Amino acid sequence: MNISRLVSRKGFIISTLLVFFFLVLGLLGSNGVISRLYIANGTDLMYFIGIGLAMAIIMSYTGYVSFGHAVFVGIGSFSAAYILAVFNKPRIMEYMAQHDRISNAMLSTYFIESLLLASIIALLVAVGVGYAVLRLRGAFFAIATIGLDYVVMYLVIYITSMISPFGGDELPNPNMGLTDMTFYWMHFILFIATIYTAYLVKVSKFGYGLASIREDEDAAEVIGVDTFRYKVYAFALAAVLASFWGIASAFRKSYTTHDFSLLISIVMIVENVVGGLGTFIGPIIGAVIYYILNWLLITTAGQLALVILGAFVVVIVAFFPEGIVGLLRRKIPSLREWLE
Amino acid sequence: MIELTLTGDAFLRGIVIGLIYGSVLGAVASGLTIIWGVMKVVNLAHGHILVFAAMMSAFLYLTYKGAVWFTPPIAFIWMGILGLAFGAFFYYVTLHPIIGHVDTMTLKYEMSSLMATFGFGIALYGIHYFLPNIIPSYSTEPSIGFSIGGQGHTYISFLGVTIEKSKLLMAALSLVLVIVAHGIMNWTSMGLKIRAVAQDARALSLVGINPVRIKLLTTIVATAFAMSSGVLYLGYANSVTPLSETIVAPLCFVIVVLGGLGSVIGTYMGGLLLGVIYQLVLELTAQTQQFAFVVAFAVLIIALVFKPNGVFGNIEEKLSRLRR
DSSP: OOHHHHHHSHHHHHHHHHHHHHHHHHHHHHTTSSOHHHHHHHHHHHHHHHHHHHHHIIIIITOOOOTTTHHHHHHHHHHHHIIIIIISHHHHHHHHHHOSSOOHHHHHHHHHHHHHHHHHHHHHHHHHHHHHHTTSOHHHHHHHHHHHHHHHHHHHHHHHHHHOTTOSSOOOOOOOOOOHHHHHHHHHHHHHHHHHHHHHHHHSHHHHHHHHHHHOHHHHHHTTOOHHHHHHHHHHHHHHHHHHHHHHHHHHHOOOGGGGOHHHHHHHHHHHHHHOTTOSHHHHHHHHHHHHHHHHHHHHTGGGHHHHHHHHHHHHHHHOTTHHHHHHHHHOGGGTTTOO | OOOOOOOHHHHHHHHHHHHHHHHHHHHHHHHHIIIIIITOOOOTTHHHHHHHHHHHHHHHHHHTTTOGGGSHHHHHHHHHHHHHHHHHHHIIIIIHHHHOSSOOOOHHHHHHHHHHHHHHHHHHHHHHHHHHHHOTTOOSSOBOOOOGGGSOOOEEEETTEEEEHHHHHHHHHHHHHHHHHHHHHHHSHHHHHHHHHHHOHHHHHHTTOOHHHHHHHHHHHHHHHHHHHHHHHHHHHSBOOGGGHHHHHHHHHHHHHHHOTTOHHHHHHHHHHHHHHHHHHHHHHOOOHHHHHHHHHHHHHHHHHHOTTOTTTTHHHHHHHHHO
């Protein structure tokens, strides 16, 4: 594809603006200009946009709702915990006895190791399971992926209970003396990787193939799209991206099994539905809306938060099935090229 | 690692308890098979509705301690009646904007109804954590002895296996529920209309029947079955929390797929099969519930890949052929 055409598209400009925004936020934070609260908010926001975009590749672009996508977030966080708390714990403990923070070289080694391990496991699971369940369509796929989430979660809990000295289902990471700025930059690297991957997939030939599968799978097959292979690729890519965000959250929260929770799948799905299916900007806007709404609801409504969130999903699905971005595209045609 | 305890005793216990558990599971999934299998609405709120009914009956039973009105056989009927109203509410709030018109379900409607019921389920799940703010005595973790007449548990011995009488009662009630569901779907004109609306809603409207009303009726019936089977689940498991949904709902989907969509008897057979597998794994491997759960889902994925029409897919055709 022509590079200059790719760069001049509005989606690329928006993603670059977002990356630039988070870069400025991070620079301000590391110079102590803005408080740590903004840094924490920025980290959370990157995480939510990241998991939304990872899910978008299979759900929004391809039209297959994977209810168990949290399993790949869980795989990522489990691999990070495995690298830190099982493989390298003695080394980290030894180093931490002399210094108050592990060296950048060690940190980046472990980070890259976790990325590699998580990608390999996520790829194996996604391709293996994808070969079986991607033959199913619509609701059957959704239900099979719910099952996948439980199976892998219980298997991982089973494995962890054998290697963890606590005998429980959680692997705590050792204390590495990292600050929230380190976590912020870690999230930032993954954010760049995710947002440009999602954008490139959307505008490439592969992305058009996925769009044709979403609109009409039989017609796509007739015009020569290798639908099954495309679906497996999309599922694998979405899995690997989701596992990256599991790593980020494992480094930050230092616990693992929470990331298998169905609640994370719910967040991913809600973001995509609210933003609008079939668009690149949709999951981003959905993530921002979800994040703000979640903050507001938890602080003002307390226990009613889940009820309101559920009602919000019902309203969006019933009355604005094309999501917020789709609604804006329909109402304001001049915004169309910005909201691709 | 996994150690097998292959004794005849464990085997027998697995099969007997498995059959009872499977009978309850089959009844629990029958509401889902009506709404999903026949009307093609993937009701992800099924488990939440069921657990909602179970929580309500547990709460009422504990509040009016020992009152006959909330013991299983009667709570079963209460919840069924309440389910009729709740089903209408569920339909108008969630499904009517999506499927409330004369049209046969397509994949697009199927996916949006799936998302809408998903949202309804989250809301219903959230209500359990909100209710203690209004009703101080409402607990999200009631632990009860939900038995006949509120007299505590009595046991019965059968083939050397000791079973709680209340569990046997639940199995009997679940059989009643399944027969009622099968009867409604196959022996009444309403069941005929429900099956017709799934096949061709437009043709149905041409012969003077309002398909939207049939969709409403189906949702009401399915919800009533879901709510009364919530009491069965409570009676079997003896305790319930909002998180029970994460165990019941996936098992329901497994059973409906195993049984073949839209067949109540097939679903019941699927329930029996899954219950036996589940309990046998529990008894023979001495592992946790979670391990049995993994096996159940392995069964689902194998069934989905190799027999997408369900193991007991056309059992009703075979039955009617036998009758002739």
